[in-house]
Amino acid sequence: MLTTGVAAISMMAMSFAAHAQDLTKVTLAIPSPSGLGYFALYNAIGEGYMAEEGIEVEVQSVNGSAQVLQVLAAGQAEFGHPGPGPLLNAREGGEDIVYIYNYFSSSQFSLVAEADSGFTSPADLKGKVVGVGTADGAEVAFVRSIFDAAGMKEDEDYSFITIGEGGMAVAGFMQDAIDAYASDTVGMATLRLRGIDLVNLTPSEFKGYFGNGYAVTREYLDENRDLIEGFGRALVRGAKFGAAPGNLEATLDHAEIGNPQLLEDRDFARALLETYIIRTAPAYPEQGYGYQHPDAWQNWHDTLVSSGDLAAPMEDLTKAYTNEFIETWNAE
Known part of the structure; x- marks a missing residue:
C-alpha cells in the first residue's frame, strides 16, 4: 500500500510538472503596482483559474498608461492595462491597439x-x-x-x-x-x-466615464483568440470570486501577489478593496463583465476631441474596442 501511495504521489508530481511546462507564458503591463486594483487578476492567478486555462501571467509594472502602450506596441508584453484616453492617442499615432475588456467600468x-x-x-x-x-x-x-x-x-x-x-x-x-x-x-x-x-x-x-481596461494589439488578437478567451474567462471568474462577500479575506491574500506593502494595513486594504469591487462591477449587468458600451466610447472620444487631446475625430471608433469575447467570458 505504501509503495502504491508513493507511486501515486510521484505520478501526481510528474503530472503537475508536465502541466506547468505546458502553460503559455504571457506578460501583462500595468500602469501601477497595485495588487488591490487588479484583484480579479490576482484571484485568477491565486485560485488557479489562469493555470486551468493553460496560462501563466507575468505582471510588469510600468509608469503610466503611455508606457503600457509603448510596451505593447514594441511587442514586449502581450496584454496591457491602459486608460481609454491614452489608447485613443496611441491609435491616432498609428498603433493598432484594441480594448478587449472594460475593467474599471466606472471612473477611477x-x-x-x-x-x-x-x-x-x-x-x-x-x-x-x-x-x-x-x-x-x-x-x-x-x-x-x-x-x-x-x-x-x-x-x-x-x-x-x-x-x-x-x-x-x-x-x-x-x-x-x-x-x-x-x-x-x-x-x-x-x-x-x-x-x-x-x-x-x-x-x-x-463620474460615469470608465477607466482602465485590458488591451492587446490587433495582430495578437487575430492570432491568439483561444488564449484571449481563456485569459478573459479566468479574469471574470476572479472578479466574481472577489465580489462574493465570503471571499473578501481570501481576495486580500491573493492581492499580496501584486503588492504586499498595500496589505500591511489590513483595515485600509479592506476598505480600498470594497471600493474597487464597486468600481469594477458590470455597468450593464445583463451584458456581464468586460462589456464596453459604444456610447461610453463615443463620450470619451468626443470629449478628447473637444479638449484637443485628439487632433481630429476618428474615422471608425469601433476599431478601438471589441466585445466579441464577452459572451464566452461570462458563460456559466
Missing part, C-alpha cells in the same frame, strides 16, 4: 481638493495648480476634459504639475504646492489616511 479618477479650500466646482480652480501622478497618465486626460467642459484651458486658466502619487501628493497639499489633485482610488484613500480631508470636485456627468 476624481478631481479633488482639500475640504477647507472653499472650492466647490472646477471653475473655482481658475488660476490654480493641479497635481497629477504622471505627466501622461489617464487621469490627466480625464481631468483636462473636466476643465474643457467648464470652458477652461490648460496653461491659460489652470496648470498641471507632476508630483507623483501617495506621499508625494500628501506633501504637495501640505506644502501648498498644489491646489487640487487628479486622483485615482488609491490616491484618495492615501490622502485621507494621511489626514487630508477632501472634497470631490468631479461633476456628476464625468
